[in-house]
Amino acid sequence: MKILGLSKYNGKKDLNEVVKYLTYDLSSSLRNLEIILGNLDFSNNFKFFSKSVSLSSGEELEIDNELKEIPSFFLVCNVSDSDGVVTKGSSSWTSSKLYVKNQGSDSLSATLLFFK
Numbered sequence: 141m142k143i144l145g146l147s148k149y150n151g152k153k154d155l156n157e158v159v160k161y162l163t164y165d166l167s168s169s170l171r172n173l174e175i176i177l178g179n180l181d182f183s184n185n186f187k188f189f190s191k192s193v194s195l196s197s198g199e200e201l202e203i204d205n206e207l208k209e210i211p212s213f214f215l216v217c218n219v220s221d222s223d224g225v226v227t228k229g230s231s232s233w234t235s236s237k238l239y240v241k242n243q244g245s246d247s248l249s250a251t252l253l254f255f256k
Contacts, residue, residue, distance in 0.1 A: 187256040193226075194249045195242035200229040203238045203252075210235060211254040224248025 189206040205211075210233050216226045223246040229239025242248055 188253050191252045191254070192249070193240065193252060194247070195224065195226065195240070196247045197224070197242055197245055200231065200239055200241040202231075203240065203254075205234065205236050205238050205254075207254060207256055208235055209256065211238070211256060213255055214238075214240075215253040215255075216250050217253060218249075218251040220249040222246035222248045224250075226250055226252065 187207065188211075191203055193201055193203070195201055214228075219226075222244065224242045224244035226248070227241055227243050229241040231237075231239040233239065238254065240252065
């Protein structure tokens with residue numbers, strides 16, 4: 141593994157300078173990186189929208205498409221305890237409307253995440 145910046149100590153400086161680099165300079169950079177990565181969140185890194193839905197067995201639901209383009213996929217989250225199964229509906233998805241259907245035998249509530 142090559143560590144950027146360490147090459148300037150490659151046999152040209154004494155051990156104390158290498159220790160100083162590792163102790164102060166590198167650890168400071170790692171702390172800054174940890175702060176940056178710790179502040180990232182899902183919504184800053186993915187183009188998506190979420191929709192909470194309730195569906196009866198066999199029901200197809202029309203949803204306004206907030207992406208304004210056809211999503212590449214969707215995830216079903218926080219499904220209520222039931223035998224419901226959410227799938228893409230039989231109607232075609234468009235840039236303005238999406239359709240999902242409960243193929244299960246029970247009603248359900250869920251949160252749907254639609255991704256670009």
